[in-house]
Amino acid sequence: MKFIKITMTAFSVLILLLTAFGIAQLCGWEWPTEFSAANWVMSVALGIFCVLIAVSAFGQKFNVKRLGSYILHFGFIAFLIGCLIYTASGVHVLTSVPVNNSAAYSTIQTSDGKLIELGFSFGLDNFKIEYYDPVYDVYEKTADGAKQVKTDIQLNRDGVFDFGKYGGKYTLANLSDGKGGIVEQINLKDNYVAFVRRAVKKYTATVSLFDGNDKKVKELTVNHPLRKKGFKIYLMSYSDKNRTATLLFKKDYGEWLSTSGLVLIMGGTFFHCLVYPVISGKGKRLPLKKEGAEK
Amino acid sequence: MIWVRVILALSAVVLFVATGLILKKVKFSLFVALGGIALNLVIVIANWIMNGYVPFISMYQVLAFVGVCFPLTYLFIKYVRKTETSFAWFTLCEGVCMFGCQFMYSTMVWQRAPALQSVFFMPHILCYMLSYSLCAVAFVQTIILIVRKARKCPAEDIAHTEKTIYSLVITGFPFMIAGLFLGAIWANECWGVYWGWDPKETWALVTTCLYALYFHTRKNKFFAKIIIPVLILAFLALIMTFVGINLFGLNALHSYS
Numbered sequence: 408m409k410f411i412k413i414t415m416t417a418f419s420v421l422i423l424l425l426t427a428f429g430i431a432q433l434c435g436w437e438w439p440t441e442f443s444a445a446n447w448v449m450s451v452a453l454g455i456f457c458v459l460i461a462v463s464a465f466g467q468k469f470n471v472k473r474l475g476s477y478i479l480h481f482g483f484i485a486f487l488i489g490c491l492i493y494t495a496s497g498v499h500v501l502t503s504v505p506v507n508n509s510a511a512y513s514t515i516q517t518s519d520g521k522l523i524e525l526g527f528s529f530g531l532d533n534f535k536i537e538y539y540d541p542v543y544d545v546y547e548k549t550a551d552g553a554k555q556v557k558t559d560i561q562l563n564r565d566g567v568f569d570f571g572k573y574g575g576k577y578t579l580a581n582l583s584d585g586k587g588g589i590v591e592q593i594n595l596k597d598n599y600v601a602f603v604r605r606a607v608k609k610y611t612a613t614v615s616l617f618d619g620n621d622k623k624v625k626e627l628t629v630n631h632p633l634r635k636k637g638f639k640i641y642l643m644s645y646s647d648k649n650r651t652a653t654l655l656f657k658k659d660y661g662e663w664l665s666t667s668g669l670v671l672i673m674g675g676t677f678f679h680c681l682v683y684p685v686i687s688g689k690g691k692r693l694p695l696k697k698e699g700a701e702k
Numbered sequence: 703m704i705w706v707r708v709i710l711a712l713s714a715v716v717l718f719v720a721t722g723l724i725l726k727k728v729k730f731s732l733f734v735a736l737g738g739i740a741l742n743l744v745i746v747i748a749n750w751i752m753n754g755y756v757p758f759i760s761m762y763q764v765l766a767f768v769g770v771c772f773p774l775t776y777l778f779i780k781y782v783r784k785t786e787t788s789f790a791w792f793t794l795c796e797g798v799c800m801f802g803c804q805f806m807y808s809t810m811v812w813q814r815a816p817a818l819q820s821v822f823f824m825p826h827i828l829c830y831m832l833s834y835s836l837c838a839v840a841f842v843q844t845i846i847l848i849v850r851k852a853r854k855c856p857a858e859d860i861a862h863t864e865k866t867i868y869s870l871v872i873t874g875f876p877f878m879i880a881g882l883f884l885g886a887i888w889a890n891e892c893w894g895v896y897w898g899w900d901p902k903e904t905w906a907l908v909t910t911c912l913y914a915l916y917f918h919t920r921k922n923k924f925f926a927k928i929i930i931p932v933l934i935l936a937f938l939a940l941i942m943t944f945v946g947i948n949l950f951g952l953n954a955l956h957s958y959s
Contacts, residue, residue, distance in 0.1 A: 666887060
């Protein structure tokens with residue numbers, strides 16, 4: 408009874424907190440981008456929650472039936488320790504780097520002005536953007552400007568841009584600007600107008616990494632961070648106007664523990680909920696009742 | 703055109719109910735349902751071919767995919783979990799998904815943003831869709847449980863419904879956990895953080911915690927009294943995560959979904 412009370416209290420407090428934040432977000436409140444009071448509250452709450460449910464799980468008498476449960480609760484602790492290591496010793500620096508094939512940088516600056524030596528140098532040689540076929544957004548002209556009324560009108564499987572009630576259908580040939588491109592603006596019926604937008608297919612940054620006299624040229628893309636001397640380098644965004652890319656430099660000694668923790672939580676849950684009941688025949692213990700039960 | 707689709711969908715429901723519940727022609731009713739499932743599968747395959755990748759680009763495609771998860775989860779519940787439950791509840795949920803599809807833009811072509819071009823994309827969504835389909839049937843069973851309790855049905859029937867709900871939720875929960883944490887690992891590879899406190903993430907965590915709370919309430923007679931409210935709140939949180947956030951226009955990091 409003691410352990411179930413601990414678990415229920417931990418869950419209730421966490422759910423209430425999360426729901427309060429969730430409702431606040433629905434009402435328009437945005438989670439702060441910088442580490443703030445909200446982050447502190449949730450980090451502390453999640454930390455206490457992980458400890459309490461782990462104490463509750465491991466405090467009970469050992470039973471092999473609960474092996475999956477032990478694994479998943481151990482995963483929570485591993486994840487928590489990984490996060491604590493990152494909080495204590497991690498590096499997370501966003502930096503804007505101009506595209507320039509002659510410059511190389513060996514330090515990065517944190518938001519509070521502290522310089523961090525990377526132990527290697529890097530330069531951003533080139534940046535390439537590949538686009539998908541264009542899409543149109545429809546706006547309604549109003550007295551005080553224009554209001555977007557429909558977005559993401561794409562070339563559909565019939566090969567047309569279908570503007571529906573705003574002004575009919577156009578093929579790619581209809582919208583050719585005569586220079587190999589596509590018209591940027593279409594005046595639809597009444598007060599409606601459509602503007603072209605081109606979705607990005609792929610961002611590719613060509614990065615040079617210098618380690619002494621050793622130079623390696625690598626391609627950096629979204630979802631595929633580069634790894635060098637304990638740092639992970641992420642491609643975050645790109646400004647075409649300034650020809651600068653925003654890179655994230657992250658050093659996280661607890662990452663392997665955090666990720667292993669998440670894998671243990673998933674594995675433990677699958678074992679506890681799906682594998683063990685099947686291999687132990689526990690599923691057969693469910694009182695079976697034929698279709699009559701549903702009538 | 704949309705009304706033609708709606709009338710066709712309603713006709714299918716009437717045919718299914720008339721043959722199954724009124725005329726008791728169960729085999730014919732099953733035939734009608736299997737026809738609907740086959741058509742649902744055709745839509746998913748057509749979307750897959752159109753995209754050239756798994757059809758998860760829009761709510762239309764995801765709902766169509768959730769639809770085909772119901773028959774699969776029924777087979778798992780019946781033959782692996784060995785829990786007897788009516789196929790009708792699964793087809794009902796599939797029908798609701800397909801009915802919702804009728805009101806959505808269906809001809810959008812695939813433009814996968816760079817952040818979505820990851821090996822985690824397919825398992826993340828697939829796990830969520832499997833868990834959502836099971837939780838939807840569990841919700842229908844919860845309503846049945848409420849009705850049975852209100853009508854003071856035999857204790858055996860009530861116990862059977864409770865066990866069916868448990869069997870559905872315990873099968874869906876690991877997929878929900880996998881969806882959540884695969885998303886976290888993916889976010890760490892894409893943005894360098896496991897968690898971004900995006901509204902969809904916040905509500906996904908609320909949903910997961912509520913379903914986890916359900917398992918813990920079952921362990922104790924005192925807390926077992928709140929099982930029904932917990933299941934209802936969990937499903938409401940699931941609906942908020944799945945469609946509510948999109949309706950509120952608050953899907954920042956998940957703006958693709």
